[in-house]
Structure formats: C-alpha cells, structure tokens
Amino acid sequence: MVRRDEVRAGERALDAPPPATDAGLVFVGRLRTPWTDRLLCPRQGRPDGPVCRIEVFAPWAPDILDGVEALARIEVLYWLHRSRRDLVRQSPADDGTARGTFALRSPVRPNPIGTAVVSLLGREGDTLLVQGLDCLDGTPLLDLKPDRTGFTPIAPRQPGDDEIAATETAATSRPGHAPPRPGRSAV
C-alpha cells in the first residue's frame, strides 16, 4: 500500500458512498507478516518473499483446516482494514493521471478485499506457514481456498459443466440477459 489516506490530483472520491450494509463478514483469522506500516509493504507478494503466518481462529479451526496440508498453493482472501473505500478513480503514480479502481489492484476499493495466491510451506496446529503475501501485519483473514489451477471438483458433474458459448458472434451480439442454453457436450 503506497498511500496514507490522501486524495491526489486527478482522483475522484464519491461524495456519499452507499452504506456497506448489504452483507456482513466475520474475521476467521489473522495474517502475520513482517510489515507494520503500509509504506513498507511490497506492492505485490513474491514467491520467494518472507515466510508469513496465517492464524485461523476457533471455532472454525481446527476442523476447517482438515486436508489443507495436502495443498501446494492456497488462495487467501483478507480484509484491507486500513483502506478508504470511496475512491472510484486513482493515481498510483501520483502524477496527475488516474484510472478506474477496477482497472487497478490498489488496496483502496469499495469492498477492500485483497486476494493472494501463496505457497504452503507447512502447518503448525491452527497456523499455516506461507510465502507470497504482501499485506500488513495483523490483517484480518476472510477465507482460504485451494488455488483454482490445482483443484479438481470432487462433487458430481452438473449440467452447466458442459455448457459452452454457441458462437462468439451470436453470444456477444445478444442484448440484455443471456437466456439459458441447452447443455452441449464439451469435447
């Protein structure tokens, strides 16, 4: 994170952001990293970065971690608790040029949820040792998932598994909501 809380030239903050009351989150753990100030954090996690710790709280742990040991890479979702939420245009270089928040991976966003894919080095009780984080020490944990690229669903097949786009032309020219299409076999 590379800002305190300022609004820079070219940026735009909403005057009255809608209240964040559509759904509620519960913090299920805490990330322990070497970085105690936003101005020291890496901009992105690196695979050979410092070893960090993911502490998972009771009553979710230990059951919720059963089988995690077998994973090589884990997707981590966390709450960027120090981020403002009202900027729709941002200037990461602070040079007067700005772009939309959804075109940036800045921690400042309407729902400040960070995602990382980390390597799992080991487990000590309800704590995981990982590499690849880039967030502040003490960041609240929201979720852990197997990295999608290494995970095969266990559940039985569903009809949607076999649905593919009819043709790109037909699909992209359809106005409004796409209606359900009959399942088609994927080769």
Place this chain on the structure above:
Amino acid sequence: MVRRDEVRAGERALDAPPPATDAGLVFVGRLRTPWTDRLLCPRQGRPDGPVCRIEVFAPWAPDILDGVEALARIEVLYWLHRSRRDLVRQSPADDGTARGTFALRSPVRPNPIGTAVVSLLGREGDTLLVQGLDCLDGTPLLDLKPDRTGFTPIAPRQPGDDEIAATETAATSRPGHAPPRPGRSAV
C-alpha cells in the same frame, strides 16, 4: 453449487457461529448468467463457457471502470448469497467422507465470497461481457481487479518489494511472529 442446504453424513456445522459483523460489504453490481438454479451451475467456470454479463451500478460506474477495456483477464469477486455459512467440514461427493471447508472451493464457507478469473470480451456502457463465470444469475458483485498474472504495479517501488526469505530453514524454524527483516536486493 451442488447442494440445497442439507447437512450430509460426515459433515460438521457449527452450533453457534460467531456473528458476521466484523465488516460490511456493499453490492456494487450484479452478475447475469444462464444459470437460474444452483443444481444447474457449472462446478467451475470454463474459458469457452457461455458469455455472461457483469453489470456495475452507479454511483461507482462509470468512473470505476475507466481503463478496464484494456484488460484481457479480470479477477471477479462476488457474494454467494444463497450459501449457508456454518459448515466447517463438507462432503462434496456425499459419500460419508468429509474434509475441511478451507481445503475445498465449495460455495459454502464462513464468508461466502466466490472468485473467478474471466476473459473480457467487451464493454457496453457499464456492463462487461465475459467468459469463465460459474455462478447463479443475479449474484451480487463485490469487486473487479486486473488478473494478477497480467498486472504490473504502477505505484513507485516500496521497501517490501525487495524482501526475500533469508533461508528456508531459518524462516520456517522461527517461532511466533516473524520480525521485520531489512530489505535485501532481489537479483
């Protein structure tokens, strides 16, 4: 999603899950997909799947989308609004064997946030056309980010950018919270 709301043999639900009041979310848009029932959804999005639409609401749109057009792949975060949140062990195959929720990509989790990486086909006003989603029609949107594998930070370098693990042995043997390490040049 492949369950209604049942608890299966071998699974474990918390008796009294902590309340989800640690942070609040605001729905910033809506996903339009062909799937109107959880039992029809794909288990995972596929790159050649049906074209879906991501509608971004005002007052965030249009500013927040500025520059998104240039992205080939986008990370999508959404709220799995139909999921129960109290299962810590789950049996995707419903065969009596179960594993921890954090070792599964099931939509049922303490904070039911789904993530997908989709291909961006186009933009029509405040709506994006994408391929690769697997969720229910009407799913609330939480966030969009450039796919991490295609994004280079714009912000100036920070000290953490250069921090690497000292040695794997030293790092993994350190008990408790890892202290800050001085920056080291990455080669």
